[in-house]
Amino acid sequence: MYNLVLVHPDDGSIESLITEGSADKMRHEFDDFEPR
Amino acid sequence: MPPHRSFPTFLPSDHERNKRPPVVPAPAARGLDASDVATNPQSIYGSRKASVVLDIIVVGCGLGGLGAAFCLTQAGHRVTIIESSPVIGEIGAGIQISPNFSRLLWRWGLGKHLDEFAVRPEGVAYRRYSTGERVGFTKWGKTLEREYGTPYYHIHRADLHKLLHDLVAPHVTILLGSAVIGCDPDPVSPSVTLESGEVIRADLIVGADGVKSYIQQVVSGKPNKVELIGDAVYRATIPASLMMQDPELREFIEHPQMTAWIGPGRCLTAYPIVRQSPSFRMPRPERADHMSSSYRGGRKCIISSLCTQTMGR
Numbered sequence: 547m548y549n550l551v552l553v554h555p556d557d558g559s560i561e562s563l564i565t566e567g568s569a570d571k572m573r574h575e576f577d578d579f580e581p582r
Numbered sequence: 583m584p585p586h587r588s589f590p591t592f593l594p595s596d597h598e599r600n601k602r603p604p605v606v607p608a609p610a611a612r613g614l615d616a617s618d619v620a621t622n623p624q625s626i627y628g629s630r631k632a633s634v635v636l637d638i639i640v641v642g643c644g645l646g647g648l649g650a651a652f653c654l655t656q657a658g659h660r661v662t663i664i665e666s667s668p669v670i671g672e673i674g675a676g677i678q679i680s681p682n683f684s685r686l687l688w689r690w691g692l693g694k695h696l697d698e699f700a701v702r703p704e705g706v707a708y709r710r711y712s713t714g715e716r717v718g719f720t721k722w723g724k725t726l727e728r729e730y731g732t733p734y735y736h737i738h739r740a741d742l743h744k745l746l747h748d749l750v751a752p753h754v755t756i757l758l759g760s761a762v763i764g765c766d767p768d769p770v771s772p773s774v775t776l777e778s779g780e781v782i783r784a785d786l787i788v789g790a791d792g793v794k795s796y797i798q799q800v801v802s803g804k805p806n807k808v809e810l811i812g813d814a815v816y817r818a819t820i821p822a823s824l825m826m827q828d829p830e831l832r833e834f835i836e837h838p839q840m841t842a843w844i845g846p847g848r849c850l851t852a853y854p855i856v857r858q859s860p861s862f863r864m865p866r867p868e869r870a871d872h873m874s875s876s877y878r879g880g881r882k883c884i885i886s887s888l889c890t891q892t893m894g895r
Contacts, residue, residue, distance in 0.1 A: 547856045548820040548834060549676035553849045556814040572816045579843050579850055580714045582830055
């Protein structure tokens with residue numbers, strides 16, 4: 547298992563242990579990371 | 583030292599207390615690391631025991647509470663752990679265990695188990711976010727083990743919690759589903775009050791109730807205010823088997839290391855958390871993470887139960 551932790555500026559998210567994020571939004575925010 | 587006083591009825595009777603729980607057996611000898619410190623975790627203080635046995639309440643059955651409880655029982659004290667959650671859940675994801683912590687886990691007899699459940703990373707690489715170029719590397723692995731005596735590990739929090747829980751459980755009373763709503767730090771007769779109304783007295787109360795600690799507020803006398811720092815965190819996991827099928831990603835599994843891609847305002851840190859060597863035979867279903875612990879200082883967690891590639895490919 548490969549564990550990812552992605553720190554990004556808070557955009558008014560809900561503080562929660564179980565809230566599911568948007569994978570598309572996460573991909574978009576890190577779109578310019580690691581071109582390989 | 584306050585005089586001994588009667589202890590609540592949920593504790594075992596004196597007769598039962600005197601029947602000491604069985605000694606935690608040394609794990610089966612398989613692939614032992616020669617320097618694995620303790621084979622008998624009962625002896626972490628040698629044969630020394632506290633001259634006065636105390637009744638101690640530990641508030642919180644997390645990693646800290648379990649560690650504190652274990653050491654206190656090994657010194658001979660009677661410990662009750664009070665936990666608000668009704669079940670011991672599989673919360674969280676990756677945990678970094680640096681040598682100052684792994685040294686303790688080895689001393690407590692868990693070294694062999696760590697090698698079943700944890701990854702020993704080769705090092706940490708820093709990469710430029712935009713190109714992937716490696717701009718820094720610190721070697722861990724054997725170099726670090728030689729220098730500090732015990733390894734650096736990556737582990738899933740649920741595995742670490744289970745190791746500690748199984749180590750401690752035979753020696754303590756654990757009350758689940760018991761939220762502490764009051765604490766009287768009376769120097770003569772400290773007590774906690776549970777949601778049920780039950781008042782439990784002890785000689786000593788240990789607060790191990792997390793980053794939003796209630797006990798800490800009682801001690802400091804002021805609210806435990808969260809300070810927002812403006813960052814939030816996504817967390818996700820990818821099954822190693824998927825990454826092994828990808829020629830560009832398999833190296834992240836084959837050569838376990840922590841990688842930090844540093845970018846403006848953002849940072850991606852990633853590392854494998856279960857050993858994937860051919861010698862790893864224990865069947866392990868891949869966990870899909872639906873839960874995560876919150877972060878100190880008001881960082882917020884958004885969890886993705888992603889089992890697909892998430893690296894902007």
